[in-house]
Amino acid sequence: xxxxxxxxxxxxxxxxxxxxxxxxxxxxxxxxxxxxxxxWIGCGGPRLLFVDGVFDAARSDAGPFAIxxxxxxxxxxxxxxLAGREGWSLRLGRDHAPAGTVEIxxxxxxxxxxxxxxxxxxxxxxxxxxxxxxxxxxxxxxxQIRLGRSARLMLARRIAQGSGFTSLADDAALGAGxxxxxxxxxxxxxxxRVDLAATGAGEGVYVEAGGALLARGGQHHDVNIVLRHAGLxxxxxxxxxxxxxxxxxxxxxxxxxxxxxAQKTDADQSLRGLLLDRTSTINLKPELEIFADDVRCAHxxxxxxxxxxxLFYLASRGVPPVEARALLVRAFVADALDRIGEEAVRExxxxxxxxxxxxxx
Amino acid sequence: MALLEITDLHAETAGKPILKGLxxxxxxGEIHAxxxxxxxxxxxxxxxxxxxxxxxxxxxxxSYDGVDLLAMAPHERAAAxxxxxxxxxxEIPGVSSVQFLRTALNAQRRARGQDELxxxxxxxxxxxxxxxxxLDFEMLKRPVNVGFSGGEKKRxxxxxxxxxxxxxxxxxxxxxxLDIDALRTVGDGINRIMRAPNKAVVLITHYQRLLDYxxxxxxxxLAGGRIDRSGGPELAHELERExxxxxxx
Numbered sequence: 001x002x003x004x005x006x007x008x009x010x011x012x013x014x015x016x017x018x019x020x021x022x023x024x025x026x027x028x029x030x031x032x033x034x035x036x037x038x039x040w041i042g043c044g045g046p047r048l049l050f051v052d053g054v055f056d057a058a059r060s061d062a063g064p065f066a067i068x069x070x071x072x073x074x075x076x077x078x079x080x081x082l083a084g085r086e087g088w089s090l091r092l093g094r095d096h097a098p099a100g101t102v103e104i105x106x107x108x109x110x111x112x113x114x115x116x117x118x119x120x121x122x123x124x125x126x127x128x129x130x131x132x133x134x135x136x137x138x139x140x141x142x143x144q145i146r147l148g149r150s151a152r153l154m155l156a157r158r159i160a161q162g163s164g165f166t167s168l169a170d171d172a173a174l175g176a177g178x179x180x181x182x183x184x185x186x187x188x189x190x191x192x193r194v195d196l197a198a199t200g201a202g203e204g205v206y207v208e209a210g211g212a213l214l215a216r217g218g219q220h221h222d223v224n225i226v227l228r229h230a231g232l233x234x235x236x237x238x239x240x241x242x243x244x245x246x247x248x249x250x251x252x253x254x255x256x257x258x259x260x261x262a263q264k265t266d267a268d269q270s271l272r273g274l275l276l277d278r279t280s281t282i283n284l285k286p287e288l289e290i291f292a293d294d295v296r297c298a299h300x301x302x303x304x305x306x307x308x309x310x311l312f313y314l315a316s317r318g319v320p321p322v323e324a325r326a327l328l329v330r331a332f333v334a335d336a337l338d339r340i341g342e343e344a345v346r347e348x349x350x351x352x353x354x355x356x357x358x359x360x361x
Numbered sequence: 362m363a364l365l366e367i368t369d370l371h372a373e374t375a376g377k378p379i380l381k382g383l384x385x386x387x388x389x390g391e392i393h394a395x396x397x398x399x400x401x402x403x404x405x406x407x408x409x410x411x412x413x414x415x416x417x418x419x420x421x422x423x424s425y426d427g428v429d430l431l432a433m434a435p436h437e438r439a440a441a442x443x444x445x446x447x448x449x450x451x452e453i454p455g456v457s458s459v460q461f462l463r464t465a466l467n468a469q470r471r472a473r474g475q476d477e478l479x480x481x482x483x484x485x486x487x488x489x490x491x492x493x494x495x496l497d498f499e500m501l502k503r504p505v506n507v508g509f510s511g512g513e514k515k516r517x518x519x520x521x522x523x524x525x526x527x528x529x530x531x532x533x534x535x536x537x538x539l540d541i542d543a544l545r546t547v548g549d550g551i552n553r554i555m556r557a558p559n560k561a562v563v564l565i566t567h568y569q570r571l572l573d574y575x576x577x578x579x580x581x582x583l584a585g586g587r588i589d590r591s592g593g594p595e596l597a598h599e600l601e602r603e604x605x606x607x608x609x610x
Contacts, residue, residue, distance in 0.1 A: 307451075307453075308414065309451045310451050310453045312411075312413050312414060312435065312451075313447070313450070313451040313453065313505075314436075314453075314461065314465070315412070315434070315435035315436045315439070316411050316412075316413075316435055316436075316438075316439055316444075316445050316447075317439055317444075317461070317462070317465035317521065317525065318436050318439035318440050318465045318466070318468050318469035318472070318525070319436055319461075319464055319465050319468050320436045320468055321434075321436065323464060323468060324436075327456055327460070327461070327464060328453070328455075328456065330455075331453070331454065331455025331456045331504075332455065334455055335455070
């Protein structure tokens with residue numbers, strides 16, 4: 001087996017990541033197959049199941065998807081390039097939109113599973129995709145996203161492995177007037193690293209990237225976002241909420257780059273962390289790099305604790321401490337998760353977050 | 362047996378003694394007004410009885426319906442029937458009043474071994490109570506107290522009290538921030554919800570004006586961390602005329 005080349009924490013973009021478990025995870029064998037009936041949210045659209053990175057045709061309904069070799073450029077991301085060229089491809093022609101939200105479930109049984117994905121939307125096409133990463137092992141995916149003029153993509157991800165590691169590397173390029181909304185819910189009990197690099201080359205692109213990271217018990221969630229505005233009138237919104245307890249660590253580095261000439265860019269970043277105890281860590285790093293003079297870029301980053309006055313107010317009305325905490329934390333992450341446009345997905349994600357929080361000690 | 366029996370209660374906050382030997386006995390069916398100058402310990406009394414963290418009891422006892430109140434967690438006190446009306450109701454962004462109160466009421470019902478209310482049953486109660494207190498029900502769909510005026514927050518406290526229907530209400534300056542019409546509405550609300558043979562109210566107030574609407578059976582003066590003087594409703598009028606300093610002087 002070849003030696004796994006991994007970035008080190010000495011590299012700035014990786015300094016909060018802990019990849020030390022990956023070589024051992026990669027050496028593990030795959031585990032036993034399990035039933036998949038409970039894996040789906042049930043959005044009425046096509047369904048794809050990957051088990052350890054391999055497409056499970058019998059339990060999928062691929063709809064407009066092609067399975068096999070992807071056609072996009074290979075990922076240059078240190079983990080993304082390990083994902084290889086085999087995977088899924090959603091290619092939609094002009095004005096095309098599949099019925100319902102597409103669900104892709106990645107089930108890990110142990111060992112490493114690598115998948116490449118691509119979403120190529122021609123002008124005015126639109127798609128809504130929800131991905132779930134569950135099971136145990138290392139699940140690694142690189143996704144190339146290309147949106148034509150006025151194409152629209154809604155992408156929701158849930159990282160919920162019981163153990164192991166989930167790594168996602170997205171590379172998105174947006175044409176004029178294209179809209180890309182991506183929401184992440186990182187929960188479960190495994191570690192994760194999510195990278196998104198999105199470039200809006202055309203005029204009037206809209207990018208929304210956000211989500212909720214929930215970590216406890218030595219768990220690490222690590223998100224790295226780079227949004228590049230290269231055209232006129234671009235807009236981006238980032239709402240990230242991180243919750244950590246019992247030795248959990250969440251890290252979010254979110255950078256907005258405004259290229260020379262990308263005038264009238266309007267970019268907002270809201271990064272907020274909630275520490276439920278003093279043993280946990282939240283790292284927030286908002287960054288702005290601006291080379292145009294007529295832009296509006298706002299960023300805010302705060303880390304705090306639960307409001308003791310609110311906890312007492314809830315208790316004084318009879319709400320027990322665990323429920324009171326769950327109510328306040330749920331409200332905290334709702335800012336990010338309520339951005340999900342598809343009702344079924346929004347409600348499902350809200351429910352997943354709620355059960356994670358309900359289990360809080 | 363008194364519903365609330367406080368004996369020689371001592372309490373401090375931030376290391377500073379506030380209550381210094383306070384005793385008070387409140388029977389079911391009674392309304393007690395506690396008046397006193399600023400800084401006398403009126404709010405501390407409410408917080409200590411409701412169990413606010415940071416307020417430490419250093420001596421004495423308080424029992425509710427024969428049970429040691431001070432040994433219970435704040436949410437258990439609420440489930441047992443104690444309600445604290447806040448002088449400064451807390452804003453909770455992201456949590457609607459409806460969600461908050463349904464969670465609270467059902468948690469209390471569970472603790473008492475009762476069935477939880479369905480969404481429909483709860484909403485009917487909430488609507489009725491909001492209407493009775495003159496609070497637009499739509500406001501209960503908004504985050505708890507966020508963007509409410511002072512008067513709206515106080516009305517909301519009373520709506521909460523109506524929904525929760527406690528046995529013992531400790532109302533901390535519920536009259537502050539209310540105009541004359543709101544004062545009447547809130548006063549009517551207290552009478553409607555709490556005037557019953559099995560219930561009692563401790564009305565903490567700085568001024569006599571709420572007592573025009575909620576007539577107390579007993580009036581106490583809290584000064585220097587203890588009950589300094591007790592009497593009937595006429596004591597409130599006397600204090601209004603002469604001020605808290607008159608007697609001390």
